[in-house]
Amino acid sequence: MRHVIIGSGPAGVVAAETLRKDDPAAEITMLCGEGEPPYARMAIPYLLKGDIDEAGTYIRKDPRHYERLRISLVQARAQAVNTSARTVDIGNGRPLSFDRLLIATGSRPSRERIPGIDLPGVRTCWTLDDARAILANARPGTRIVQMGAGFVGCIIMEGLLSRGVDLTILVRSGYMVRRMMNPTASGLIQQWCEAKGVKILTRTQPKGLGLNGDALRVDLGEGRSLLADIYLSVVGVDPNLDFLSGSGIEIGQGVIVDANLQSNVPGVYAAGDVAESANVLTAKRDLNAIQPNAVEQGRIAALNMAGRPVRFKGGFVFNVLTTLGLASSSFGEWQGVPGGESAEVLDASRYRYLNLQFDGDRLVGANCVGFSEHIGALRGLIEGRLRLGIWKRRLMDDPAQVMPAYLSAASAV
Ligand SMILES: Cc1cc2nc3c(=O)[nH]c(=O)nc-3n(C[C@H](O)[C@H](O)[C@H](O)COP(=O)(O)OP(=O)(O)OC[C@H]3O[C@@H](n4cnc5c(N)ncnc54)[C@H](O)[C@@H]3O)c2cc1C
Helix, strand or coil: CEEEEECCCHHHHHHHHHHHHHCCCCEEEEEECCCCCCECHHHHHHHHHCCCCHHHHECCCCCCHHHHCCEEEEECCCCEEECCCCEEECCCCCCEECCEEEECCCEEECCCCCCCCCCCCEECCCCHHHHHHHHHHCCCCCEEEEECCCHHHHHCHHHHHHCCCEEEEEECCCCCCCCCCCHHHHHHHHHHHHHCCCEEEECCCCCEEEEECCEEEEEEECCEEEEECEEEECCCEEECCHHHCCCCCCECCCEECCCCCECCCCCEEECHHHEEEEECCCCCEECCCCHHHHHHHHHHHHHHHCCCCCCCCCECCEEEEEECCEEEEEEECCCCCCCCEEEEEEEHHHCEEEEEEEECCEEEEEEEECCHHHHHHHHHHHHCCCECCCHHHHHHHCHHHHHHHHHHHHHCC
């Protein structure tokens, strides 16, 4: 059996290891698209801070790990997939044949469509190569203008500030981390960042970038502009799908997969950021671009590829973020559901906030700032769709009682 895995992030690596365990005789080839050993993007903030070196970002630390498991790493990018011939074109005239294929190509930063976006000094922060460029150029006093304050935009701030840079964040909407936080939670995060010396301009979007001597001029419109040594564009991500055009593999927002993580083409699977799969709460399909999802989907896809039918129980949207030391998290249907109820507690002076969203006597979503001790209980209650019974009313009165509510609900199952 020849297994080909396109992509060597967490989804690809866990899939390759699972395949080796379940199919000792199989041929396993994994394409690494960036000329790097398999690494975890989520380690990049620690690299920027200087807590780890580059090797610390590698998913497996033993340099002979893949060789020992007979996983062949090929430094090449998939250019196209031919699902009739069952081959992957890697651009060298020698297509790779497969019996089973896993698409684990993750996502890439969305590109801002503004004049000047190709100028030197414009970077994003997604790959090891991006991190190297930032480390080489970010020194005390370096002016960084960062467009975007989503999950990645927030998580990298600590590493940037630790280098002594002068950081200005532009936020298109009125709110930081708008896709995971309600306005109250977002406002607390903004206040926290401003108290640490970050300048934040909301409702601001550059019209274009130009040169001003050695610096970049960021044109904000209406005669306003900022000078920057580095312009960091972190405005969201899109799945890596281009090479699949014409392959017959069904694409929606990502590669559409069924409960076994198989695409519409038998024997072709997808896992991780690139896969569009069912959500455990809504039963609708969505992308879920977080590492725990990639790891779990890599494992499940591989079991299916090895001939052991296993169903993915469905994705669960939860994000745990640390912004300059302030912990925040968002779970499930944090914006609430039609006809649902909500309860919240706020202590703005201590940067503590908890908002709970209910559907009947089930908790379906939450936003937290500073309540990191509740993360496990919240996840258990929401992902497990546990009935709260009398604890619903108690949580409405005092949302901070999440832990006893979870213990009671879990023991009743
Ligand atoms: C700075 C940063 C911090 C983050 N922090 C967190 C965090 O704290 N928690 C969290 O849950 N998530 C975090 N994430 C998100 C997390 O890294 C992703 O969800 C995760 O990497 C997804 O894993 P994946 O294997 O699906 O994709 P990726 O890790 O993106 O791996 C995809 C692989 O496919 C390769 N590839 C792409 N196209 C091709 C091609 N055509 N041919 C061959 N190879 C190709 C890529 O080079 C890469 O090796 C962070 C991301 C960033 C950038």
